[in-house]
Amino acid sequence: MGVDFDSDLGKLQRSMAESIAGTNRRNAILSELQIEPGDTIIDVGCGAGHLLTHLAKAVGGDGTVYGLDPSKAQIDQANLRCSEFENVKLIERNADNSQLPNDCCHYATSTQALEYIPDVDPALDEITRILQSGGAFVNVSILWDHFKFYGADQRLNEKIHDSFRAHCSHQMLPMELPGKLERRGFKYIKDKSLAFVITRRDRNSPARYTEDVMANFALTQGISKEEVSDWKSQLEKAEQEGRFGFTSFPVMTSGYLG
Numbered sequence: 001m002g003v004d005f006d007s008d009l010g011k012l013q014r015s016m017a018e019s020i021a022g023t024n025r026r027n028a029i030l031s032e033l034q035i036e037p038g039d040t041i042i043d044v045g046c047g048a049g050h051l052l053t054h055l056a057k058a059v060g061g062d063g064t065v066y067g068l069d070p071s072k073a074q075i076d077q078a079n080l081r082c083s084e085f086e087n088v089k090l091i092e093r094n095a096d097n098s099q100l101p102n103d104c105c106h107y108a109t110s111t112q113a114l115e116y117i118p119d120v121d122p123a124l125d126e127i128t129r130i131l132q133s134g135g136a137f138v139n140v141s142i143l144w145d146h147f148k149f150y151g152a153d154q155r156l157n158e159k160i161h162d163s164f165r166a167h168c169s170h171q172m173l174p175m176e177l178p179g180k181l182e183r184r185g186f187k188y189i190k191d192k193s194l195a196f197v198i199t200r201r202d203r204n205s206p207a208r209y210t211e212d213v214m215a216n217f218a219l220t221q222g223i224s225k226e227e228v229s230d231w232k233s234q235l236e237k238a239e240q241e242g243r244f245g246f247t248s249f250p251v252m253t254s255g256y257l258g
Contacts (some may be wrong), residue, residue, distance in 0.1 A: 019206045021196055021248070025140050026051050028194055028252050029109055032138050035059060039106040044064040044095050044127060045113020046108075049078030049088075056085040063087055066105070070094045096122035103132045111140045112250070114177075115170040119179070122243075131257045137186065141192065143249040144171040149211065150245035152231050152240025160231050163221040169231045174251035186255035194250040201239060207246035211235060211253050 029051065035041070037060040043051050044065030050195045055065045067078050075092045082088040091098060095110075095117060108127045114120050127137055148161060165171060178189045198207045215228045238244040 008055050019204060021206045021250075022050060024196070025056060025111060025194060025250060025252075028192065029111070029138050029140065030253050032057070032192075032252065033058075033107050033109070033136060035107065038062040040064045040066075040104060041107045041109065042068060042098065042105050042127075042130065044068050044080055044098075044108060044110040044123070046090070047071075047074050047111075047113075049090075051109065051111065052078060052082050052088050053085065056082065056088050059087060061087060061168040064089060066091055066098070066100065068093060068095065068098055083143050094123075096126045098126055098130060100130045102129055105130050106132055107191075108135070108137045108226070109139070110137075112142060114139060114142045115144075115168045115173045117216050118169045120170065120173070124180055124184060128186075128257065133257055136254060137181070137203050137258050138252060138254045139177060140250050141170070141173040141177070143174055143251060144168065146195075146221055146247060146249035148247050149207070149214075149235055150247075151236035151243055156227060156234070159216060159227070161225065163218045163223055166221060167217055174253055177253045178255075181253070181255045185258045187258040189253065189255035192252045192254075194252055196248055198246040199242075199244060201244075201246075206248070209246075210246070 035058040037205065039059045040063060041055050041059060046052055049067055050215050052065055052067045059065060064116045065088045067088060069075050070093060072092060075090050078090055093099065095113065099219060108131055114123060131137060144165065149157060174191060176239070179191050201208045211232065215232055218228050219225065235244060
């Protein structure tokens, strides 16, 4: 990914986190975890820290929440968001190198981060290493094959979507993750759909800023400005005519380390 797209992706992740889709993801994760005051939790790929504030409140002053992210820009955003919480500690490192002690966390979470790591296995090894026996890992990743806009010309629409496949390393990570966790000793592994559909957009719609990111990325993949502009115009027209749609299929995968 180029520098410009990394910046776009960071903005997209922050915008998605602030939308109703992001709120639903956080609620699902928090509902899955049985957090107790004093617990230690790590959020791998914490981004701008939207989940960290909720985790910090849940573990209380005697607990610790680690936010790990390789992006300085995201860590800076998380620092601002979590400035009032003394129990949040931010780590600017890759997911496979937290440098935390063995067995130090009761829970680990990750939201739309692992699919961007070309070799995800070392990151899962690291999560397994720092989790206590009986600790839980909860991950949210998107089934990108089911992430799609509707309303534009089919040929052009498929061309834009096909170009976007290059933006991440794992298109269907939730299909691979249960087996990877089982091989690392996780038990009680389960999946939950967090899929959503949008047919009308407002200024805060996940569809609107996702469209912009996809359009910009398509340009980096050699698709012409004319085609990208035409695609966006067709989606706008489709919305005006009541035949627009956007679907995304996040999956929450959870398991307990045996």
